[in-house]
Amino acid sequence: MSRVGIVGIGHTIFGRRSDATVQELAFEAYRAAxxxxxxxxxxxxxxxxxxxxxxxxxxxxxxxxxxxLNLNPKPTWxxxxxxxxxxxxxxxxxxxxxAGVHDVVAVIGCQKMTELETAEILALxxxxxxxxxxxxxxxxxxxxxxxxxxxxxxEFGTTAEHLAQVAVKNHHxxxxxSKALFxxxxxxxxxxxxxxxxTPLTVYDCCANADGAACVxxxxxxxxxxxxxxxxxxxDGNGCATSSMSVLRRTDLTGIPSAQEAARQAYEMAGxxxxxxxxxxxxxxxxxxxxxxxxxxxxxxxxxxxAFIAEKQSYIGGSTPVNVDGGLKxxxxxxxxTGVSMACEMVRQLRNEAxxxxxxxADVGLTHNVGGIGQYCFVNVFKKx
Amino acid sequence: MSRVGIVGIGHTIFGRRSDATVQELAFEAYRAAxxxxxxxxxxxxxxxxxxxxxxxxxxxxxxxxxxxLNLNPKPTWxxxxxxxxxxxxxxxxxxxxxAGVHDVVAVIGCQKMTELETAEILALxxxxxxxxxxxxxxxxxxxxxxxxxxxxxxEFGTTAEHLAQVAVKNHHxxxxxSKALFxxxxxxxxxxxxxxxxTPLTVYDCCANADGAACVxxxxxxxxxxxxxxxxxxxDGNGCATSSMSVLRRTDLTGIPSAQEAARQAYEMAGxxxxxxxxxxxxxxxxxxxxxxxxxxxxxxxxxxxAFIAEKQSYIGGSTPVNVDGGLKxxxxxxxxTGVSMACEMVRQLRNEAxxxxxxxADVGLTHNVGGIGQYCFVNVFKKx
Numbered sequence: 001m002s003r004v005g006i007v008g009i010g011h012t013i014f015g016r017r018s019d020a021t022v023q024e025l026a027f028e029a030y031r032a033a034x035x036x037x038x039x040x041x042x043x044x045x046x047x048x049x050x051x052x053x054x055x056x057x058x059x060x061x062x063x064x065x066x067x068x069l070n071l072n073p074k075p076t077w078x079x080x081x082x083x084x085x086x087x088x089x090x091x092x093x094x095x096x097x098x099a100g101v102h103d104v105v106a107v108i109g110c111q112k113m114t115e116l117e118t119a120e121i122l123a124l125x126x127x128x129x130x131x132x133x134x135x136x137x138x139x140x141x142x143x144x145x146x147x148x149x150x151x152x153x154x155e156f157g158t159t160a161e162h163l164a165q166v167a168v169k170n171h172h173x174x175x176x177x178s179k180a181l182f183x184x185x186x187x188x189x190x191x192x193x194x195x196x197x198x199t200p201l202t203v204y205d206c207c208a209n210a211d212g213a214a215c216v217x218x219x220x221x222x223x224x225x226x227x228x229x230x231x232x233x234x235x236d237g238n239g240c241a242t243s244s245m246s247v248l249r250r251t252d253l254t255g256i257p258s259a260q261e262a263a264r265q266a267y268e269m270a271g272x273x274x275x276x277x278x279x280x281x282x283x284x285x286x287x288x289x290x291x292x293x294x295x296x297x298x299x300x301x302x303x304x305x306x307a308f309i310a311e312k313q314s315y316i317g318g319s320t321p322v323n324v325d326g327g328l329k330x331x332x333x334x335x336x337x338t339g340v341s342m343a344c345e346m347v348r349q350l351r352n353e354a355x356x357x358x359x360x361x362a363d364v365g366l367t368h369n370v371g372g373i374g375q376y377c378f379v380n381v382f383k384k385x
Numbered sequence: 386m387s388r389v390g391i392v393g394i395g396h397t398i399f400g401r402r403s404d405a406t407v408q409e410l411a412f413e414a415y416r417a418a419x420x421x422x423x424x425x426x427x428x429x430x431x432x433x434x435x436x437x438x439x440x441x442x443x444x445x446x447x448x449x450x451x452x453x454l455n456l457n458p459k460p461t462w463x464x465x466x467x468x469x470x471x472x473x474x475x476x477x478x479x480x481x482x483x484a485g486v487h488d489v490v491a492v493i494g495c496q497k498m499t500e501l502e503t504a505e506i507l508a509l510x511x512x513x514x515x516x517x518x519x520x521x522x523x524x525x526x527x528x529x530x531x532x533x534x535x536x537x538x539x540e541f542g543t544t545a546e547h548l549a550q551v552a553v554k555n556h557h558x559x560x561x562x563s564k565a566l567f568x569x570x571x572x573x574x575x576x577x578x579x580x581x582x583x584t585p586l587t588v589y590d591c592c593a594n595a596d597g598a599a600c601v602x603x604x605x606x607x608x609x610x611x612x613x614x615x616x617x618x619x620x621d622g623n624g625c626a627t628s629s630m631s632v633l634r635r636t637d638l639t640g641i642p643s644a645q646e647a648a649r650q651a652y653e654m655a656g657x658x659x660x661x662x663x664x665x666x667x668x669x670x671x672x673x674x675x676x677x678x679x680x681x682x683x684x685x686x687x688x689x690x691x692a693f694i695a696e697k698q699s700y701i702g703g704s705t706p707v708n709v710d711g712g713l714k715x716x717x718x719x720x721x722x723t724g725v726s727m728a729c730e731m732v733r734q735l736r737n738e739a740x741x742x743x744x745x746x747a748d749v750g751l752t753h754n755v756g757g758i759g760q761y762c763f764v765n766v767f768k769k770x
Contacts, residue, residue, distance in 0.1 A: 063760030099483035375448030
């Protein structure tokens with residue numbers, strides 16, 4: 001089976017982008033990816049769009065984007081799995097190339113989260129939870145992750161300081177990422193003193209909505225070697241798994257079962273273990289989510305996620321640097337774009353082009369993109385020859 | 386490259402289904418498909434859901450469906466391309482099998498169109514058109530297709546009687562389909578006398594919203610031969626193309642460019658021509674759409690679609706029987722389910738199990754599923770050994 005390589009990456013600034021429609025954001029990322037890889041648009045055979053449609057005034061985004069990119073009559077379609085929609089688009093494109101259906105495919109994750117009023121957005125987000133059994137009782141994302149945090153604290157002695165330390169790290173790196181929403185450092189004291197959202201989570205434990213887009217251009221092995229030369233980065237492991245949507249059916253609230261299973265698949269496919277990962281992007285929608293990810297991905301043992309951040313093991317120089325682009329926390333979270341943004345950062349790291357955020361010797365990278373509260377998780381492993 | 390076979394089909398009744406949630410509808414179709422193919426659910430490796438999410442109170446449907454089907458932790462994700470969402474799900478699953486990523490995948494198209502108020506649905510539908518340039522001027526689906534009809538009449542002499550004859554045919558077959566929304570015959574006179582919707586289209590020129598779900602289980606060649614035996618039907622051609630979303634950029638309003646291109650791809654992949662097609666399901670969201678499809682697919686020459694129905698060439702016994710299950714017109718159009726419903730009918734026909742609607746000697750079948758006003762089109766070719 002042929003390998004699939006990434007030959008171009010593009011990324012808009014994440015933030016409030018009232019200057020651009022969603023198709024304009026998509027184009028901005030797509031054009032940057034063409035330029036990055038010196039890719040002729042004539043070789044793009046299809047696009048796959050990762051987005052959550054209902055946050056936009058425009059419906060059925062894929063069509064309007066394909067037209068704006070001047071790619072008619074080539075195929076396009078949209079994938080949706082909440083906050084992991086971008087990774088589902090990558091998986092779809094990866095499969096299309098492995099199947100021999102397409103040689104080169106552009107994946108675009110894009111999202112405008114600020115077109116609707118805040119109250120509308122909150123109402124929509126609540127309905128990502130289980131509408132039949134749970135969301136009627138007022139469950140929201142901060143509430144779910146607060147439950148996870150409480151339980152993690154109870155079972156393993158994780159503290160509010162540990163949570164704050166994740167935020168401090170991610171702001172530290174976000175301050176060094178010109179595409180990030182929050183490009184400023186914070187202190188543990190500031191994070192701990194910020195307003196409660198869903199106790200024990202405070203404002204600084206939560207990522208922020210943002211508008212933005214990211215693009216990766218995938219190609220089969222032959223095309224990737226021809227187009228990308230030494231710069232090609234290989235998507236060698238692709239795991240995808242699901243957990244029950246209703247938390248009522250979970251037997252453990254201190255981890256995400258789909259993340260553990262997706263990681264197992266991706267490690268096996270790529271022929272690596274957690275110890276081989278030199279740099280990772282994980283889904284830190286809330287700080288507790290990053291701590292659970294350390295454990296779910298095997299970067300540390302179960303229950304030791306708090307110590308892992310306290311010892312700075314997830315900083316550059318630690319055992320597994322995590323979210324050195326700022327993560328969702330500091331970069332912002334345009335939901336459909338996030339999984340593709342993670343892939344962009346991995347490519348940048350593996351090409352040794354990440355500047356002051358570069359992890360030395362990064363030749364194996366991992367992305368971990370969770371949808372909802374873990375009803376979906378996609379884990380990808382990237383390698384550089 | 387291995388062939389992909391269909392080994393099980395399931396289909397709910399289409400209509401107002403206030404008795405069931407969307408996940409219950411999905412389960413109803415899925416269970417029927419397992420029973421139809423005598424498939425052990427343990428062999429299902431993944432699901433792909435075709436749906437337009439925003440018509441449901443529940444968001445991120447794929448997760449809640451996967452849980453309800455008891456398929457966690459297996460992968461799932463949703464595909465969206467307006468009314469062609471079900472066909473995008475089929476294409477995704479087909480690619481995953483050709484890629485060797487999965488051996489057996491269940492595709493479920495599902496939609497509840499009646500959960501929201503009619504005014505909300507109409508507002509959402511309007512926004513499937515180009516929001517930036519067109520829908521602000523009041524464009525709607527009936528309006529777009531009325532323009533197509535006007536132009537077809539002007540250029541080729543197509544008449545209101547031709548349109549009505551399509552409706553009469555599809556109601557004729559819908560009356561013989563126990564899953565159809567409208568199981569009653571109509572007359573040309575009744576159709577012509579019905580209320581105008583967007584002149585020249587009347588009520589009987591328009592398909593109706595409905596709730597419903599359909600499921601097809603796809604398998605790689607080895608598994609399909611083992612599981613399906615002689616009953617397996619092969620998905621040998623899969624075409625997908627796009628046209629501009631804004632009708633402003635179309636140079637011809639008498640056909641759907643994406644349909645012509647998708648058909649070309651599918652015929653080439655399957656090694657057939659239009660003349661080989663023994664039975665077809667086409668996207669008759671409006672009667673004019675079926676007439677354009679005859680031409681776009683090559684069942685007759687350009688401009689002769691009106692004569693094609695007048696001569697009953699699309700009836701059983703004619704040169705290419707079309708929509709002999711009632712089509713969207715009589716069966717109803719639960720948008721995400723429609724493409725999968727079409728595939729179910731093709732399998733039924735090619736297995737020679739369609740009862741009084743059976744097309745004699747049907748060994749090559751075609752489905753044509755349009756999204757929006759043709760910003761997407763998927764054409765599939767099915768064969769029976």
